[in-house]
Amino acid sequence: MSTSSDVMPAGVSAAGVKGPGNWSLRCLLIGIVFSLLSLFGLLFTTDASDPSRPFLGYMLAVVYWLSILIGMQFLIMLWWMFDAGWSVIIRRQFEHMISALPWLGVLLLPLVIMGLVDTQSGKVAWVWMSMDAPVAGTSGTVADDVLYLHKAPYLNNPFFLLRFFIYFAVWAGLAWAFRTWSFRMDATGDHKYVHRSRVLAAFGLFLSAMATTFASIDWFMTLNYHWFSTMFGVWYFSAAMRAALAAGVLVLFYMGSRTDGLKGIVNSAHYHFMGCLMLAFTVFWAYISFSQYFLIYNANIPEETFWYNIREMNKDGTYNSWWWISMALIFAYFLFPFLYLLWHRNKQGNRLKFIAIWILVFHFIDLYWNIMPQKLWADNEMGYDVRYFTVSWIDVTMFIGVGGIVLWSFLRSASQERPIPIRDPRIKESLNYHE
Amino acid sequence: MSKTYGILALFDTPPAIYEAAKSVRKAGYTKWDVITPCPLHGMDGAMGITRSKVPIFTFIGGFIGFWVGMFIAWYMGAYDYPLIVNGMPYFSPIFPFPVAYEMTILLAAFGTLGGMFVTNRLPMHYHPVMNYDRFERLTDDKFAVIIEAEDALFDMQKTREFLESFGPAEVTVITDEEEAE
Structure with a gap:
C-alpha cells in the first residue's frame, strides 16, 4: 500500500466546518417546513383551468437542485478520470454537496406515487399515465392515441417506476461510493481508494449519463409525449453542468470565507479555472440548445415543431409570454455570460460571484422554458390552450424547501469531514496551484 | 560598426x-x-x-468571422442567387449559424496565431x-x-x-x- 504524508495547512481543522455560521439545523427546519407546505399545496389545492400546475411547480424545484448535484457528481467523476490535480480541494466541497442526492429521490417520490394513484383529477402533468385523459389538440383520449400506443412498451407505469428507482440508485450509489472512499483515504491514507474511484468514475460517467438522459426523457419530455428529441437529455446535462459550476463557485466563496473552511487555501487560480469551465459550459449549453432547435427547424415536421410553436406563439399566431423568455435565454443566458466570461478579470472575486448568481437565476428560467409549456385541453376549435409563463407560490416554497434540505445535507457533511482531502496524492498540487 | x-x-x-x-x-x-x-x-x-494582448486579436478575428459567415449566407442565398430551399426564407440567422460559427472559430484561430506573431515581433x-x-x-x-x-x-x-x-x-x-x- 502506498501512502502520502499528511499535508495540513495551518487552519485546517480536523473536524470541518463547525460552530457559528454553520446553520445546518436551521436549514433542515426550513427545508422540512417548506417542503411539507409545498406537498400540502400539491395535494390539496385545485385550479380548474390548469389542474397540473402545482405538480409542475413542485417538480421544477426538485429538478433544479437535482441538476446542481448531478452536475457536481459529473465533475467529480471527470476530475477522477483526468487525474486532475488543481481541483482536489474543490472536489471535497462537491463530495459534501452530493450527500443530498438520496434526499432528492425522497422529495420527488410523491410525484411518482401521485402519477400511479391519481388517474382522475388531472393534477398529474404526465398525461399519458391516465388512459382516459383527453389528448389536447385531438378529439380522443390517451388510450386511442396511436402515438401513445406505439410508445407504450416504454411509457407504462411499472417500467416508469422501475426506472425512477434505477436513476436514484445510480446517483445515490455513486455519491455514496465516492464520498466513503474519499473520507476513508483521509483516515488511512491508503491510495487504493484513488484507483477504485478512478475505475468507478469510468463506469459511473456512463451510468450517470444514461440515468440523466433517461430521467429527463421520463420526467420532462413525456409531458408532451408526442414530441421527441435526441438532444434533450444532453440539454439537461449541459444545464446541470452550468448550474453545478455556478453553485460550486458560490460554495467555494462560502468555504473560502471561513477560517475553519478554505480561508487561505483556495486561491485566485482555483476561481479562475472554475470561471474558465463556466465559460466552456456556457458555450456547450448554447451549442446543445441551438442544435436541437436547428435540427427541428430544418426537418420541419409538425410532430416536432409544435414543441417550439407553443413556446413562441398563441393559437392565432401572436407572441405569447414564452417568446420573451426565449429571447431572454438567448441574449441573457448565453450571449451576456459568454461575452462577460471572456474577460480575465471577470473570473475573480465579486465579478465571478455576480455571474454565478446570474447563471443560477437563468438556469431556473431555462428549466421553466423547457418543462412548463404544455398543451392544455380546451373546448375550442383548435382543441388546446398553452400554459403560459407564471410563477406560482408552490414554485417558490418548494425551491426554498429543497434548498433547505440540500444545504442542511451539505453543512452536516462539511461539519463531519475535513474541508480538504489531506491524504489525497495530488493535494499538494492543488494547494500550490497557480496560473 | x-x-x-x-x-x-x-x-x-x-x-x-x-x-x-x-x-x-x-x-x-x-x-x-x-x-x-x-x-x-x-x-x-x-x-x-x-x-498578454493576444486575446484581443482572437476576439477581433472571431467577431469578423461571425459576420463574414453570415454575409456569405446572405449574399449567396438572398442577394446573388435567391433560391427557395425547403420553404425557408432566403435569409434567416438560423440556418447559416453553423457556417458563421465555424468561420468564427477559424478566424479566431487565425487571429490568435497572427496576434502571437505580432505581439512577439516574430519572425525574428x-x-x-x-x-x-x-x-x-x-x-x-x-x-x-x-x-x-x-x-x-x-x-x-x-x-x-x-x-x-x-x-x-x-x-x-x-x-x-x-x-x-
Whole structure:
C-alpha cells in the first residue's frame, strides 16, 4: 500500500466546518417546513383551468437542485478520470454537496406515487399515465392515441417506476461510493481508494449519463409525449453542468470565507479555472440548445415543431409570454455570460460571484422554458390552450424547501469531514496551484 | 560598426534570477528582459509583465468571422442567387449559424496565431543576445538578465555595478553588430 504524508495547512481543522455560521439545523427546519407546505399545496389545492400546475411547480424545484448535484457528481467523476490535480480541494466541497442526492429521490417520490394513484383529477402533468385523459389538440383520449400506443412498451407505469428507482440508485450509489472512499483515504491514507474511484468514475460517467438522459426523457419530455428529441437529455446535462459550476463557485466563496473552511487555501487560480469551465459550459449549453432547435427547424415536421410553436406563439399566431423568455435565454443566458466570461478579470472575486448568481437565476428560467409549456385541453376549435409563463407560490416554497434540505445535507457533511482531502496524492498540487 | 546593445548578467539558479528580476524592476528599468531555458513560475509577476494582448486579436478575428459567415449566407442565398430551399426564407440567422460559427472559430484561430506573431515581433531571425559567446547555455542550464542601452536609466558604469551586486556568474557587455554598408 502506498501512502502520502499528511499535508495540513495551518487552519485546517480536523473536524470541518463547525460552530457559528454553520446553520445546518436551521436549514433542515426550513427545508422540512417548506417542503411539507409545498406537498400540502400539491395535494390539496385545485385550479380548474390548469389542474397540473402545482405538480409542475413542485417538480421544477426538485429538478433544479437535482441538476446542481448531478452536475457536481459529473465533475467529480471527470476530475477522477483526468487525474486532475488543481481541483482536489474543490472536489471535497462537491463530495459534501452530493450527500443530498438520496434526499432528492425522497422529495420527488410523491410525484411518482401521485402519477400511479391519481388517474382522475388531472393534477398529474404526465398525461399519458391516465388512459382516459383527453389528448389536447385531438378529439380522443390517451388510450386511442396511436402515438401513445406505439410508445407504450416504454411509457407504462411499472417500467416508469422501475426506472425512477434505477436513476436514484445510480446517483445515490455513486455519491455514496465516492464520498466513503474519499473520507476513508483521509483516515488511512491508503491510495487504493484513488484507483477504485478512478475505475468507478469510468463506469459511473456512463451510468450517470444514461440515468440523466433517461430521467429527463421520463420526467420532462413525456409531458408532451408526442414530441421527441435526441438532444434533450444532453440539454439537461449541459444545464446541470452550468448550474453545478455556478453553485460550486458560490460554495467555494462560502468555504473560502471561513477560517475553519478554505480561508487561505483556495486561491485566485482555483476561481479562475472554475470561471474558465463556466465559460466552456456556457458555450456547450448554447451549442446543445441551438442544435436541437436547428435540427427541428430544418426537418420541419409538425410532430416536432409544435414543441417550439407553443413556446413562441398563441393559437392565432401572436407572441405569447414564452417568446420573451426565449429571447431572454438567448441574449441573457448565453450571449451576456459568454461575452462577460471572456474577460480575465471577470473570473475573480465579486465579478465571478455576480455571474454565478446570474447563471443560477437563468438556469431556473431555462428549466421553466423547457418543462412548463404544455398543451392544455380546451373546448375550442383548435382543441388546446398553452400554459403560459407564471410563477406560482408552490414554485417558490418548494425551491426554498429543497434548498433547505440540500444545504442542511451539505453543512452536516462539511461539519463531519475535513474541508480538504489531506491524504489525497495530488493535494499538494492543488494547494500550490497557480496560473 | 558595432554599438552597445546592453549589459547581460548570467545566473546559475532560478531563485537567483527571480530575485535579480525583482530588483531590476524595482530600480525602475523599463527596457530589459530575462532569458531562461524554461518557463519559470512567478517570473511574469516578478518582472511586472501584464497579461498578454493576444486575446484581443482572437476576439477581433472571431467577431469578423461571425459576420463574414453570415454575409456569405446572405449574399449567396438572398442577394446573388435567391433560391427557395425547403420553404425557408432566403435569409434567416438560423440556418447559416453553423457556417458563421465555424468561420468564427477559424478566424479566431487565425487571429490568435497572427496576434502571437505580432505581439512577439516574430519572425525574428536575429537578436543581439545571439552575439553572446555563451548564448547556447541560455537554452540549456543558465539564466540571464539583460538591461538594454536604450533604457533611460542606463549607465555603463552604474548599471554594471548594479548587476554585479546580485552576485551573478558573470557580467558582459553585449554589442549589436550592424550590417556593413
